[in-house]
Amino acid sequence: MDLTGATRIVIIGGGQAGAQALQSLRQGGYEGKLTLVADEAALPYQRPPLSKAYMKGEFSEERLYFRPESWYQDQNIEVILSTHAAKIDRTAQTVELPHGGQIDYDALIIATGSRPRALPTKGADLEGVHDLRDLSDVERIRPNMIAGRRMVIIGAGYIGLEAAAVARQMGLDVTVLEMAPRVLARVTSPVMSEFFETEHRAQGVTILTGARLDHLDGADGKVSAAILADGTRLDADIVLVGIGILPNEELASDAGIACNNGILVDRDARTSDPRVFAAGDCASRPLVHFGRSGRLESVHNAIEQGKLAAAAILGKPRPAEDCPWFWSDQYDLKLQIAGLSQDYDEIVVRGDPKERKFAAFYLRNGILIAVDAVNSPPEFLASKKLIMSGAKLAPATLGDTSVSMKDIAAAATAA
Amino acid sequence: MAKITYVDNDGTERVVEATNGESVMEAAVKNGIPGIDADCGGACACATCHVYVDKAFMDKVGEQQEMEKSMLDFAENVQENSRLSCQITVSDALDGLKVTTPESQH
Numbered sequence: 469m470d471l472t473g474a475t476r477i478v479i480i481g482g483g484q485a486g487a488q489a490l491q492s493l494r495q496g497g498y499e500g501k502l503t504l505v506a507d508e509a510a511l512p513y514q515r516p517p518l519s520k521a522y523m524k525g526e527f528s529e530e531r532l533y534f535r536p537e538s539w540y541q542d543q544n545i546e547v548i549l550s551t552h553a554a555k556i557d558r559t560a561q562t563v564e565l566p567h568g569g570q571i572d573y574d575a576l577i578i579a580t581g582s583r584p585r586a587l588p589t590k591g592a593d594l595e596g597v598h599d600l601r602d603l604s605d606v607e608r609i610r611p612n613m614i615a616g617r618r619m620v621i622i623g624a625g626y627i628g629l630e631a632a633a634v635a636r637q638m639g640l641d642v643t644v645l646e647m648a649p650r651v652l653a654r655v656t657s658p659v660m661s662e663f664f665e666t667e668h669r670a671q672g673v674t675i676l677t678g679a680r681l682d683h684l685d686g687a688d689g690k691v692s693a694a695i696l697a698d699g700t701r702l703d704a705d706i707v708l709v710g711i712g713i714l715p716n717e718e719l720a721s722d723a724g725i726a727c728n729n730g731i732l733v734d735r736d737a738r739t740s741d742p743r744v745f746a747a748g749d750c751a752s753r754p755l756v757h758f759g760r761s762g763r764l765e766s767v768h769n770a771i772e773q774g775k776l777a778a779a780a781i782l783g784k785p786r787p788a789e790d791c792p793w794f795w796s797d798q799y800d801l802k803l804q805i806a807g808l809s810q811d812y813d814e815i816v817v818r819g820d821p822k823e824r825k826f827a828a829f830y831l832r833n834g835i836l837i838a839v840d841a842v843n844s845p846p847e848f849l850a851s852k853k854l855i856m857s858g859a860k861l862a863p864a865t866l867g868d869t870s871v872s873m874k875d876i877a878a879a880a881t882a883a
Numbered sequence: 884m885a886k887i888t889y890v891d892n893d894g895t896e897r898v899v900e901a902t903n904g905e906s907v908m909e910a911a912v913k914n915g916i917p918g919i920d921a922d923c924g925g926a927c928a929c930a931t932c933h934v935y936v937d938k939a940f941m942d943k944v945g946e947q948q949e950m951e952k953s954m955l956d957f958a959e960n961v962q963e964n965s966r967l968s969c970q971i972t973v974s975d976a977l978d979g980l981k982v983t984t985p986e987s988q989h
């Protein structure tokens with residue numbers, strides 16, 4: 469469907485994807501009505517620092533915001549904050565607001581993001597139990613980030629481990645509980661899990677893997693301890709829950725738009741309704757370098773899909789679909805990830821984890837599909853290109869640190 | 884405060900009043916300067932805020948750290964005066980700084 473004549477574009481959701489779409493539409497020359505409906509009270513801001521530098525107090529709130537308020541005025545964008553869109557009426561082409569009122573659209577972008585998976589155990593609603601997703605979560609957590617306090621983190625994914633690093637650096641007594649036999653089990657290989665477990669333990673974090681939480685205990689409505697299935701009691705002043713996220717797809721599915729663990733979109737970020745797009749955490753997209761579809765929970769994905777949706781609406785050529793990439797900061801370690809490592813059949817480690825500078829390459833049928841690079845930007849950047857090229861790589865060469873990544877990349881792509 | 888001029892690939896100049904303490908990348912993004920993507924928000928993780936620094940300011944923008952050096956090593960069209968603008972902190976000394984953005988950040 470040609471939407472180049474659109475004069476009313478609505479974006480639901482003010483995260484990274486929504487903010488990118490606003491910018492790309494205006495930068496792309498769209499001059500019509502542009503409305504942002506976002507459920508948080510704050511203007512669009514960056515989420516990654518929330519579990520990193522911002523949590524630690526090394527990054528001011530002002531720096532979190534993508535744009536100052538004046539930018540939205542200058543760009544003539546109508547911003548409706550603290551408002552959870554109630555319903556999409558696709559026949560009437562309107563977004564209904566909770567207290568009556570509606571906004572008409574010619575094209576709609578759903579960028580509703582995701583929400584933390586709720587802890588299914590007793591005591592999850594006690595005071596002092598927090599998710600870590602929004603600015604408002606961090607505002608509640610930060611007053612408790614005091615040296616000597618006891619923090620229990622449930623879930624050893626990236627969010628849990630980043631928060632553990634910050635809390636430990638601030639002098640808290642930190643315990644991380646993980647149900648799986650190793651940390652980061654869902655997202656990376658045993659090599660990386662072992663490295664991060666060793667690192668966190670060396671920093672003084674207690675990591676309990678294979679640990680089943682039974683419930684949280686409280687006193688006077690406030691959390692006081694985490695009780696494990698084996699009866700272990702861990703006293704806690706504060707509990708952080710980081711056990712994964714769920715896509716906010718209900719607005720779309722209720723409107724009859726096709727969803728399956730995410731709002732289904734094509735390469736242009738278009739949903740089953742040609743006037744409606746979805747971008748960011750909430751969308752399940754074709755992963756063109758991997759021959760399948762899926763949801764990506766990352767900044768890069770949100771930016772890219774925001775650009776794809778804007779370009780499709782404006783009838784511009786499709787922007788490049790880059791190799792998926794991610795990063796995580798823990799202590800002085802910068803982990804940079806390119807590609808998707810699921811289904812690898814061979815792993816090659818380059819460098820020595822003990823040096824805290826190494827990379828794990830993941831191959832499938834001799835083709836590089838992902839890298840986890842710790843303090844190793846060349847391995848990360850070269851791999852991004854190699855993954856997209858689909859070139860065959862010799863494991864022995866990848867692991868040979870006497871050959872530079874530049875030379876490896878040049879040889880592989882020339883062949 | 885420092886006045887910074889961003890010159891895009893076509894030679895178009897845009898002048899921004901940048902605040903001390905923020906990065907040259909942040910000043911660009913907040914003012915909607917095209918040509919600086921800054922996908923990672925300044926974490927030195929993506930190399931999409933590459934700029935060419937006016938040679939007269941090369942000694943004022945500070946030294947490159949190891950991480951930035953190796954990130955730039957893989958950027959396209961790197962020159963002697965290439966920097967990642969997220970790693971340059973604005974101060975009074977940078978008043979009048981001119982940076983040019985490359986044709987593409989990828």
